[in-house]
Amino acid sequence: xxxxxxxVIGKPFPLVEAQKKLTGVSCYAGDERFGPExxxxxxxxxxxxxxxxxxxxxxxxxxxxxxxxxxxxxxxxTRLGAVIxxxxxxxxDEVKYAGQPLAVVAAESTEAAMQALAMIQxxxxxxxxxxxxxxxxxxxxxxxxxHMASYRGFDQVQAEPERxxxxxxxxxxxxxxxxLASAAFVLDHTYTAAPLQHAPMETHxxxxxxxxxxxxxxxxxxxxxxxxxxxxARALHMDPKDLRIITQCVGGSFGSKVFVSVxxxxxxxxxxxxxxxxxxxxxxxxxxxxxxxxxxMRARVTMGLDDQGHIVAIRAIYDWNVGAxxxxxxxxxxxxxxxxxxxxxxPNADIQVNAIYTHLLPAAPMRGLSIAQVHWAVEQHxxxxxxxxxxxxxxLRQRNLVKGGDQLFPNFVMHANGLExxxxxxxxxIDWQPDHQRxxxxxxxSGKGLAMGWSPILVSPHCKSxxxxxxxxxxxxxxxxxxxxxxxxxxxxxxxxxxxELNFPIEWITVQPTDTGNYDSDWRAIYNNLLWSTGRALxxxxxxxxxxxxxxxxxxxxEPMTNLDIVEGEVISYATKRxxxxxxxxxxxxxxxxxxxxxxxxxxxxxxxxxxxxxALQSFATTGYAAEVAVNLETGDLTVLQLAGAADVxxxxxxxxxxxxxxxxxxxxxxxxxxxxxxxxxxxxxxxxFMSYPxxxxxxxxxxxxxxxxxxxxxxxxYGARDLSNxxxxxxxxxxxxxxxxxxxxxxxxxxxxxxxxYDALQTxxxxxEGNC
Amino acid sequence: xKHDITFTINGESVHLTVLSHQTLLEVIRNDLGLxxxxxxxxxxxxxxxSVLLDGEVVNSCLVLAPEADGAEIMTVEGLxxxxxxxxLQKSFIDHHGVQCGYCAPGMLISAKALLSRTSRPHEEExxxxxxxxxxxxxxxxxxxxxxxxxxxxxx
Numbered sequence: 001x002x003x004x005x006x007x008v009i010g011k012p013f014p015l016v017e018a019q020k021k022l023t024g025v026s027c028y029a030g031d032e033r034f035g036p037e038x039x040x041x042x043x044x045x046x047x048x049x050x051x052x053x054x055x056x057x058x059x060x061x062x063x064x065x066x067x068x069x070x071x072x073x074x075x076x077x078t079r080l081g082a083v084i085x086x087x088x089x090x091x092x093d094e095v096k097y098a099g100q101p102l103a104v105v106a107a108e109s110t111e112a113a114m115q116a117l118a119m120i121q122x123x124x125x126x127x128x129x130x131x132x133x134x135x136x137x138x139x140x141x142x143x144x145x146x147h148m149a150s151y152r153g154f155d156q157v158q159a160e161p162e163r164x165x166x167x168x169x170x171x172x173x174x175x176x177x178x179x180l181a182s183a184a185f186v187l188d189h190t191y192t193a194a195p196l197q198h199a200p201m202e203t204h205x206x207x208x209x210x211x212x213x214x215x216x217x218x219x220x221x222x223x224x225x226x227x228x229x230x231x232x233a234r235a236l237h238m239d240p241k242d243l244r245i246i247t248q249c250v251g252g253s254f255g256s257k258v259f260v261s262v263x264x265x266x267x268x269x270x271x272x273x274x275x276x277x278x279x280x281x282x283x284x285x286x287x288x289x290x291x292x293x294x295x296x297m298r299a300r301v302t303m304g305l306d307d308q309g310h311i312v313a314i315r316a317i318y319d320w321n322v323g324a325x326x327x328x329x330x331x332x333x334x335x336x337x338x339x340x341x342x343x344x345x346x347p348n349a350d351i352q353v354n355a356i357y358t359h360l361l362p363a364a365p366m367r368g369l370s371i372a373q374v375h376w377a378v379e380q381h382x383x384x385x386x387x388x389x390x391x392x393x394x395x396l397r398q399r400n401l402v403k404g405g406d407q408l409f410p411n412f413v414m415h416a417n418g419l420e421x422x423x424x425x426x427x428x429x430i431d432w433q434p435d436h437q438r439x440x441x442x443x444x445x446s447g448k449g450l451a452m453g454w455s456p457i458l459v460s461p462h463c464k465s466x467x468x469x470x471x472x473x474x475x476x477x478x479x480x481x482x483x484x485x486x487x488x489x490x491x492x493x494x495x496x497x498x499x500x501e502l503n504f505p506i507e508w509i510t511v512q513p514t515d516t517g518n519y520d521s522d523w524r525a526i527y528n529n530l531l532w533s534t535g536r537a538l539x540x541x542x543x544x545x546x547x548x549x550x551x552x553x554x555x556x557x558x559e560p561m562t563n564l565d566i567v568e569g570e571v572i573s574y575a576t577k578r579x580x581x582x583x584x585x586x587x588x589x590x591x592x593x594x595x596x597x598x599x600x601x602x603x604x605x606x607x608x609x610x611x612x613x614x615x616a617l618q619s620f621a622t623t624g625y626a627a628e629v630a631v632n633l634e635t636g637d638l639t640v641l642q643l644a645g646a647a648d649v650x651x652x653x654x655x656x657x658x659x660x661x662x663x664x665x666x667x668x669x670x671x672x673x674x675x676x677x678x679x680x681x682x683x684x685x686x687x688x689x690f691m692s693y694p695x696x697x698x699x700x701x702x703x704x705x706x707x708x709x710x711x712x713x714x715x716x717x718x719y720g721a722r723d724l725s726n727x728x729x730x731x732x733x734x735x736x737x738x739x740x741x742x743x744x745x746x747x748x749x750x751x752x753x754x755x756x757x758x759y760d761a762l763q764t765x766x767x768x769x770e771g772n773c
Numbered sequence: 774x775k776h777d778i779t780f781t782i783n784g785e786s787v788h789l790t791v792l793s794h795q796t797l798l799e800v801i802r803n804d805l806g807l808x809x810x811x812x813x814x815x816x817x818x819x820x821x822x823s824v825l826l827d828g829e830v831v832n833s834c835l836v837l838a839p840e841a842d843g844a845e846i847m848t849v850e851g852l853x854x855x856x857x858x859x860x861l862q863k864s865f866i867d868h869h870g871v872q873c874g875y876c877a878p879g880m881l882i883s884a885k886a887l888l889s890r891t892s893r894p895h896e897e898e899x900x901x902x903x904x905x906x907x908x909x910x911x912x913x914x915x916x917x918x919x920x921x922x923x924x925x926x927x928x
Contacts, residue, residue: 018866019858021874024809024849028875031808201813201821201875201909251811251875252909284814487873487910660869660915667911690818690907698900698913705914 008496008506009719012656016491016511017249026249029205029221030281038207039068041269041280042113043262044103044120045290046095049683050129050142050359053095053122055102061119066112069272070105071265080235080264081327082227082523084153086145086166087362089235089264095124096144096324098684099290099361104265106278129359131683133298133319136164136358144324144357157326166326166355169337171613173408174348179313183304185389191377193297193733193751194677195321197288197687198366199695202251204262204291205281208270215242216267221250223484224258229516230523231260232267243267244517250486254367257486259328261291261362288688292364293678295320295329295355299377305389311382311400313348314341318374322355325362329355332365335456337613338409339371342378343419343454343622344400345408359683368665369672371455372730376751379451379734384747392434393738397423397452402620409614418648418710422624423452426735429644429706430626438743446630446641449738453623453730457532457723458616459606463524465533468601469498469541471549473587476508480518481537483530485511488725489657490530496653497535497718501542503566504582528726531653532618533604535718540602548598553580556590619714621727622648625669625735631743636759640670640736644706645729650714650722661725662707669732671696677752778842782807783851791838798822798833800841801848809849809878813907820906823879824848830886832905849878852885860923861885870919872910879906884920893924 020026046053055072062070073090080087091100103120107113130136130144141164148154148161157167180186206220216238222228225245233240250257266280282291297320304313318336322329333353340351386393401423402408404416426432427450438445468480479498485491491511499506512518546566553571554561563575572579589595609615624646630639645666652658675694679687687693713720733751741747746761774793779786782805791800796815801807801824810833813821817832824833825847852859861884864870871877880903887894887902894902899917908916 014866014869015871017874018871019862021871021877022849022862022865022881023853023858024807024878026874027808028811030802030812033806199909201819201873201907202811203813250873252873254909281812284816284819487871656869660872660912663914664872664911667913668909671911689816690814691816695907695909696911696913697905697907698903698917701900701913 007500009500009653010651010655013492013496013654015489016495017485028202028249028251032207032219032248032279034207034277037276039106039108039273039276039278040110040113041104041106041266041278042110042117043101043265044117045286046091046098046100046102047684048095048124048126049098049131050127051095051124052093052127053124056121056123057119061116064112064116064119066108067116068106068108068276069269070103070116071268071272072103076268078235079151080231080260081153081325082231082259083156083330084327085151086148086327087325089268097359097361101262101265104269106269106273129683130164131358131360131680133321133356136356144359157330164357166322166357167330167333169333169353169613171337171340171351172349176313176315176348176350179348180302180304183312184307185305185385186302187381187385187388188302189381189384189749191299191301191380191749193373193376195296196294196366196369196672196676197678197693198254198256198292198294199693200252200254200256203282203284203287204257205279206263206266207277207279208266209277210271210273210275214238216271218243218245218267219248220245220263221248222257222263223250223253223486225484225514225516226482226521227258227523228260228263232264235264236268236271241520244515247484247514250484253486255365256292259364285688288693289685290361292328293323293361294366294369295322295363297373299374301377301381303381303385305385309389309391309396309399311344311346314346315350316340316378317352317354319354319356320363321358321360322363323358323360326355326357328362328364331458331460332370334613335458336370336374338456338617339374339454342375342382343402343452345402345406346400360680368455368727368729371727372733373751375451375453375731376733376737379731380737380747380749383449383738383741394423394427394434394450401452402454409617411609411612412614412617415619415714416712417620417622418712419452419454419622421710422622422646422648423450425708425710426450426624426626426644426646426706429708430628430642432626443632443634444630445633445743446628447739447742448626448628449735449742451625451731451734451738453625454620455727455730456617457529457619457621459529459608459618460524460616462522463606464521465537465604466519466521466601467534467537467541468599469545471545471586471598473595475510476586477504477510479509479511481511481534482514482519482521483534484514488661489654492654492657493531494534494538497538498542501539502546503568505569529723531721531723532717535721536604537602539718541600544600545598548600549582552596553585619722621722621724623727623730625731627735627739629736629739629743631740631758633744633762636755636762638674638740638753638755638758640674640702642704642706643670643702643732644708645669645732646708646710647724647728648710648712648722649724650717651711651720652709653719653721655709658709658724659707661728663705665728666705666707666732667696667701669729670700670702672752673733673736674752675700776839776842778839780841780844780846782846783848793837793839795838796834797836797838797841800838801833807848807850811875811878820879820883821876823882823906825882825886828886828889830883849881852881860926861920864919864923864926868919868922869915870912872912876906876908880908880916887920888924896921
């Protein structure tokens with residue numbers, strides 16, 4: 001066995017693009033250089049919720065000096081959506097939500113664009129609106145989409161437009177009624193979670209430029225260029241092949257830069273001007289008001305426990321306020337249904353997931369958040385059930401957790417997994433004890449809580465993942481893939497894999513920015529679970545490329561290929577001890593004729609077992625969280641003292657990178673549990689900056705954070721690895737909620753856990769105690 | 774109203790004509806073409822636009838360009854010298870102090886200012902120095918570690 005310096009799998013490895021990011025040369029939204037021909041786009045957004053409207057002064061605005069083009073819904077009436085086209089590119093006559101685009105302009109400067117839009121007066125006539133789940137489902141509530149049945153893609157959803165049900169996914173096994181009737185303990189509670197903002201530091205933006213008559217190039221900061229190409233092209237009645245999206249550096253997405261929001265407007269206005277590039281870059285306030293929210297959740301959970309400590313049944317109804325569009329949330333609902341019983345082998349389950357239309361801005365899923373919110377409900381419920389039955393919450397979890405070999409879905413058998421290790425190791429990290437209740441010093445009480453998590457990894461049926469590697473004397477080793485690095489270390493993983501498989505020094509390897517011009521991939525081409533899908537495609541490509549190189553040298557040296565190998569960038573012969581640098585090979589070849597160019601491609605095609613809820617289920621990511629909190633019993637102030645987060649990643653290909661993702665998940669978990677809540681007045685967001693919508697700063701960090709990597713190999717993943725980044729924070733909120741209960745004796749069932757909510761619950765508790773005396 | 778101003782940026786002296794309402798961030802990005810400082814909020818809440826102005830960290834989105842007349846300014850582009858990365862930059866690479874990277878130029882500027890005040894800051898001091906720099910990826914722990922390691926390496 002030859003020891004290799006290029007053995008970089010499982011070793012610390014920096015982000016390959018880190019240096020560019022740290023010297024200020026990476027190209028984010030607003031950084032593209034186009035010179036004086038660049039035009040600037042601005043959008044007129046509705047400030048009101050549901051209303052009829054008229055625009056006045058449009059023609060004068062169009063003639064304003066410096067305006068190159070201006071579009072309203074009357075100029076371009078078209079709908080958009082990936083599966084169901086339940087949004088308009090520009091509103092016509094009726095505004096469904098505050099933040100809906102009404103007009104878009106391109107002008108010589110941002111100021112000229114703003115001046116033009118300022119000339120347009122909007123006359124609103126208010127219409128009755130429904131803004132929360134309860135009012136949307138009330139009898140006689142106005143339907144948000146009365147004409148939904150006429151939308152493209154209506155046949156893809158289970159909807160009842162007249163009562164604002166946008167889509168429903170359900171899953172049943174066993175007989176829940178019967179099991180609950182005979183259970184020793186039955187518990188029923190409702191949990192809620194507030195709508196949030198993705199709030200990437202880079203607001204949405206990009207540049208678009210018409211090419212010739214019908215073509216368009218877009219330089220975009222998106223996670224899903226193929227999806228965006230399809231949706232935009234369809235909305236603008238273009239052939240997708242005429243729209244090319246070149247991805248640029250993405251300054252954070254968290255799910256907000258997957259589905260199309262304002263990008264369609266940029267494309268539309270760029271097509272109106274004469275081959276000049278047009279830039280759009282949203283302000284922070286626009287980002288808050290008009291891009292996407294995450295849906296608010298209401299979960300009604302009933303569980304039954306028998307006298308042996310087995311959870312025998314769960315009924316859970318998850319309702320989500322998806323605003324005026326369900327399109328971006330459809331696939332997430334499938335994941336919610338699969339995760340909805342929690343990480344337990346419960347024989348009887350009835351899970352219902354409902355998306356409810358309201359007159360709020362469209363919802364899009366956020367990095368693992370919906371699944372985290374499901375666990376906010378289930379994992380607090382399990383603690384409550386444990387207390388009811390008088391057993392330790394850890395013991396109850398250990399007795400019921402899902403194990404390798406359990407078949408909970410018809411087409412899917414659970415694989416070996418690290419769920420139990422995750423919860424045990426996080427418990428150990430913060431010294432959680434089963435009999436430990438609160439510790440109080442003065443007004444401050446502390447407590448510790450646990451939670452587990454599981455998060456389904458789906459492969460969407462038609463998506464392929466592709467990878468092409470080219471080796472030549474000029475560029476050495478260039479890689480073309482179809483995923484996008486958003487800071488999770490995707491390009492680092494690609495570099496590691498190629499360096500390992502081809503035994504090339506990492507400096508030779510360059511990953512090209514993803515460009516829809518390279519592949520004609522399906523719009524469902526993967527934007528999640530990249531490690532798995534790109535990894536599998538790359539393993540094919542590297543095997544073929546290595547074969548090509550060795551075959552070439554074999555002919556040149558007249559030696560059998562079986563003698564040859566690549567070791568640290570050199571082709572060597574084990575038989576004759578000859579060596580040749582691959583660099584020399586690429587630059588000189590045999591010395592006669594043109595030097596060789598090696599090129600190999602790999603394709604990963606997911607196996608979809610059945611057209612059913614679980615047919616595309618590939619695996620579950622499993623996590624564990626443990627929190628210690630301190631609560632001021634007089635004020636309700638909450639501090640997370642320590643938070644441990646563990647994830648089973650199968651095999652940590654980049655261990656420090658995995659820990660970096662876990663640490664990030666821990667911070668986001670604290671942020672979402674304690675701080676974040678989008679608020680509205682008459683359907684219009686009032687949380688429109690980082691003062692009204694705070695996210696965690698260094699001041700909000702727990703004193704101690706414990707990232708824990710668990711590795712139970714996934715037999716089908718590259719090197720046994722499993723994806724992580726999308727699942728990293730599942731369980732954090734529930735662990736904090738369980739810790740708050742232990743510290744205070746009050747159970748907070750609404751997210752976020754604010755000091756006010758704790759204070760109010762403590763007041764109620766005090767009154768109840770007085771009343772009992 | 775127009776103003777003729779002169780300042781030094783990353784060691785180079787520049788003369789510009791700016792308008793009263795233009796921010797330093799706009800001038801640095803649009804007129805000087807230095808896109809290291811980022812637009813994040815325009816209200817001084819996120820720190821993505823942080824630059825050093827006479828050695829102090831400022832949100833360049835809140836500084837009017839005419840106020841920078843006569844000042845000495847440093848952006849992230851001025852950190853490395855002759856293509857040699859600054860120890861902070863090296864440390865951020867080695868210790869995963871960057872994920873999506875949008876906050877990184879501002880983080881580095883705040884870190885640079887901290888290290889010129891305190892050569893070996895405690896974790897608490899680093900947390901305090903970064904409180905105005907938001908990172909949505911939540912990379913704070915690794916950013917703090919990067920700064921700590923860099924401060925030790927400098928000695």
